[in-house]
Amino acid sequence: MVDKFVHSDLRATVVGLGLIGGSIAWALKEAGAFVSGRDIEFSVENEALSRKLIDQVGSDEKADIVFICTPLEATVKEIEKELLIIGTKCVVSDVSGVKQSIVEAISDPRFIGGHPMAGSEQNTLMGASPQLFNAATWVLTPTDKTDPQSYSFLQGIVSNVFQAVAVALPSKDHDEFVAVVSHVPHLTAATLMTLASKASDDHDWLFKLAAGGFRDMTRVAAGSPYIWPDVCIDNKEAISKVINQLVIELQELSSLIDSGDKELILAKLQKAQFARQALPIRATRPEELCEIRIRISDAPGELVKVLDVARVRGINIFDVEIAHSVDGSQGILVLIVANIDRELLCSGFLEAGYGVSAHKLG
Template sequence: MLEMRFDTCTSTVHRVFVMTSQADQHAHVVGLGLIGGSVALALKDQGWSVTGVDRDQSVESLALSRAMIVSTVAHRETTLLFVCTPAGQVIEIAKQLLNDFDSEKVVVTDVAGVKGSIASQISDGRFIGGHPMAGSEMRGLEGADAALFTGCTWVLTPSSTTSPDSYARLHGVLRDIGAVVMALDAADHDRMVAMASHVPHLVAGALMNEANDMAQADGALLQLAAGGFRDMTRISAGDPTIWPDILFENSDAVLAGLSRLQERITELTTLVHAKDRVALLKTLGSAADARRRLPGSAALTTKLTEVRIPVPDRPGVLAEITTLASELQINIFDIEIGHSVEGSPGVLLLSVESTQAPKLMGALRGRGFAAGMKSL
């Protein structure tokens, strides 16, 4: 467990006060590894005053010496907190942060690769589960990069208790550091990310270990490893310590993905054994077509349309609307909450690509929302 040090008046841990920074925005990062360090650098580039803490004091010292953080003590006016620890530690740390920072302006989020178990145990509307789909073969703070999240998909998992204001603030910050924000239900995230991230990591590791074992007898093998092999195994060079928590927490989806992959390997084994050229070309061609259709990084379009949605005052509306946009593969470039006068519904303002606005409008009206739009 990380030692938590705050300068909040309500904290039950050791109180230490730091001088007030001139920056108006204060963020705190718990866990200064590759992702946490990159978050700190990215926020710093956007003008945030960033503090941070790590269980390893040598890491804290390095972050301070490189001016990645200004202190290991969270500022009393901190409004944004990132939990960048292994998945198994997120719940306890997030709950402590929510307790110590009791302002309604505070937003707490995490970066763990599994979301269901976390979402089910944190009901505070100021907590929003997150997962940046970014990484590197570099490890720890040494690999931290302010540009790591540029163009990457950053999943948020709003729930029925999520504060719309908290979501809008976090969405805006993540857009500012270059991420493309996608909203998913926590359970859907875990099912999909098992195939998109967790199973590929296991497969890359298995392939690398098999090649390495073969190289013990055939020393030239690894010298033959060209671009394709290196591309397929690159992720196996990442930090292994983060993976047990993720894989065990998401074991049902991971095991299901491995089972389906084993069926495909069995099918390929049969085709090669039978020398079935037609069927083999069909499956390889299908894979090639699917790979070419993978979506690339989303770039900000010059033509945006604002979709305006009067929303009823009931739980889960924000989660319903944002996850609907993700299901339709529509990127939300900006999100604002227009608060209502008493007796009138609030208004959710979404900025999306002009070409995608009619599609979103139709889907919203199909769900009973009276949406309107205007060009920006």
């Protein structure tokens, strides 16, 4: 079945044409597939058609693969709808952020649960990109009923078309893991924004003090809130468990602060720092990378000038972050590059007149 991709006669259906569905459709189109798509909003269907992200509106009974990219509450219904019209060898997958409830609800061997660990707060078709999943982890949740050929086919699409890294996990494990790294972080960001919003009612200058750290921590709170009630209910056990653990950790930190124990406070923060620095970078192993920080001004063309220092030296940048200052006039540009390029890039920044610091991640 993987040969269908190679010969560009793959037929696919994408149900739900938001950020994820639109990006899936776009990547499939670029790979040469014939893509059908539908959405609850006619205007979205028309936009996808006019932008040539899909070839036709609707479902395709001849599809080789179907992706269900709807909100969680509609996912099972849409999976069942597609299973009724597709052929016996077609594969159906979804992209929902909770897997166990869906996998348990669908026993058909043609269905394989999936969850691409990619996205942004831009959750509409306007934010779609065929490169959205490049090097991202794409979780697949096969069961003992899954046909090996179907799994191999889906894994091939994920790897070859979307350029993602396919990882197989039991659905229960997936839900427990994403509660820690996705669900509770989003709820925490929303809670911090709520606290700040309440405080700003009495102190209108509060948000003017919100520097890069606060903005980075709360960025995901800008995403659509409408998907989250379903996620919270469907994954309530795992989410509640992690929230309780988070509360315990914060209470322990509060006790250390009350006691004035600087050494233990430092030890706790250092442990978090080391864990953060060890977060895997998509491109390579953390121990082979370093972090470079450059202070830049908020001026037209400044970012281009800085990145050009790396370009002219042929240095690849694995990741970029910007930490903004409170007044917005300047910031710290954080670049992740290979250790072997550290000295060359730092000398280039110094020659260009930038202050620079660097340290290894591993």
